[in-house]
Amino acid sequence: MKRNTWQREAVREALDGTEGFISAQALHSALHASGSPIGLATVYRALGDLASTGEADSLQSPDGEALYRACSTTGHHHHLICRNCGLTVEISAEPVEEWAKGVAAEHGFTQAAHVVDVFGLCAACTKLQAGA
Amino acid sequence: MKRNTWQREAVREALDGTEGFISAQALHSALHASGSPIGLATVYRALGDLASTGEADSLQSPDGEALYRACSTTGHHHHLICRNCGLTVEISAEPVEEWAKGVAAEHGFTQAAHVVDVFGLCAACTKLQAGA
DNA sequence: CTGGTTTTGACAATCATTATCAATTAGCTA
DNA sequence: TAGCTAATTGATAATGATTGTCAAAACCAG
Ligand SMILES: [Zn+2]
Ligand SMILES: [Zn+2]
Ligand SMILES: [Zn+2]
Ligand SMILES: [Zn+2]
Secondary structure, eight states: OOOOOHHHHHHHHHHHTOSSOEEHHHHHHHHHHTTOOOOHHHHHHHHHHHHHTTSSEEEEOTTSOEEEEOOSOOSSOEEEEETTTOOEEEEOOHHHHHHHHHHHHHTTOEEEEEEEEEEEEOHHHHHHHHHO | OOOOOHHHHHHHHHHHTOSSOEEHHHHHHHHHHTTOOOOHHHHHHHHHHHHHTTSSEEEEOTTSOEEEEOOSOOSSOEEEEETTTOOEEEEOOHHHHHHHHHHHHHTTOEEEEEEEEEEEEOHHHHHHHHHO
């Protein structure tokens, strides 16, 4: 059975307290910085569990590391992410869901999943950049 | 200046002769298997160059490795990929393009880019799996 | 409490990718 | 064609993220 440990709870809370997506390494550092003696392997395991139970969302950063986030939306959704400050907006995309399902079926593909993320500069970062 | 070496040409040709997306490691193995003494670092460099000049498309596999493919479509497009055999179909996604642009604008995001890939089991692999 | 099972964490192992850097080579020039 | 020189190569080391190992510690049902 699945047990409740303070480590798992710590990871869950740390993730909840983080605005954007964060890597396992970074979350581990943050926990250490706040005095937690949690081990790195445990953070990896906890994040993996959270992701597999749907309590956390994960995506691959453009440079290939896995990033995690505790999303407020429970169902399937996607993200609009500021590539500068990490600000993340959860978005639903019905038309995209339909499209993905349709295009897979059209080509005889089954068990289709999709990766859909939009990266950009948020309003604040756009302003900053304009000023620079 | 940029020089033409048989190594770069070998990588280009090997990529052209590959149906789906392939990793740098796998392409290097394939080249070796066919008798080429090309070095691994060179394959990485060549693929990186091809990707940056747009001659090849690249994406992050779900488990975080970079995959490359010589696409026939020159313009912007997306992919429907068999997660078992790698079979890849190039697809256009006008509705998704519109949606991505719109959702970014709605939230005040600028310089929006997007990652859109569909993974599934192709018809052949679906049949195989059913038989197993 | 206690025992059996799960989880942890320090550390090693793996894997992809990048950095080094001496030796090689493409492509220009005379 | 021979020589020059900067770009390129490749063996290898280094890096960095992630996973495997396994004895010790922690949960929790009874
Ligand atoms: Zn921002
Ligand atoms: Zn979706
Ligand atoms: Zn297939
Ligand atoms: Zn697109």
